[in-house]
Amino acid sequence: MFLALGAMVGQAQEDCFLLKGRIFSDDSLTAIPNVNIVSELSRYGTITNQEGWFLIKSKLVDTLWVSCVGFDRQRVPVSEEELFDKELIIKLIRSDIMLDSVEIYPYPLYDDFIRDITKMPSRRLFVPGISKIDDEKQIYKKPIKDPPASIINPVSLIYNRYNKRERFKRKLQRNRRKFNREMERIGADSLMVPE
DSSP, X not given: OHHHHHXXXXXXXXXXXXXXXXXXXXXXXXXXXXXXXXXTTTOOEEEOOTTSEEEEEEOSSEEEEEEOTTBOOEEEEEOHHHHHSSOEEEEEOBOOXXXXXXXXXXXXXXXXXXXXXHTOOOOOOOOTTXXXXXXXXXXXXXOOOOOOOOSSOHHHHHHHHXXXXXXHHHHHHHHHHHHHHHHHHHTOGGGOOOX
């Protein structure tokens, strides 16, 4: 059974041939990098390099799906002639997106513009269904410092006593006190740092 399966896989791989090609834009004939190419029958896929070159496994008679952002998707039929030629050249057509027209009017006077901008009411963003009534209070609430440890929460007491940040703070305070004592000893009170 395994031999039959191996022979089928080997036969399927023998039917595939390497197809080399290059992709250009239709309007400027510049190479297009990062174009997606997928073989419809062999199910192999690849992308083009920076110079627009690609290499893909293809069947003798196959179809390549070629797509890239900003270009129309194309189906490129592949036959025996393309497989045995030197390279396949594909030209992609840019996709046009029509936008509605926009009218832009100038502001009459710069002073009027500044006045209107500065008097513009500030609106807070409230998203229905997502924002809650209490959200506004929470946004403008002043941040609180780390809550002090209490009898109710002994884990915070232990953590605040022995974590890396708290040990660094204590070391910094000791060094400042030592520095201030030394400055006081030599009479340089102006160089003392606040503790």
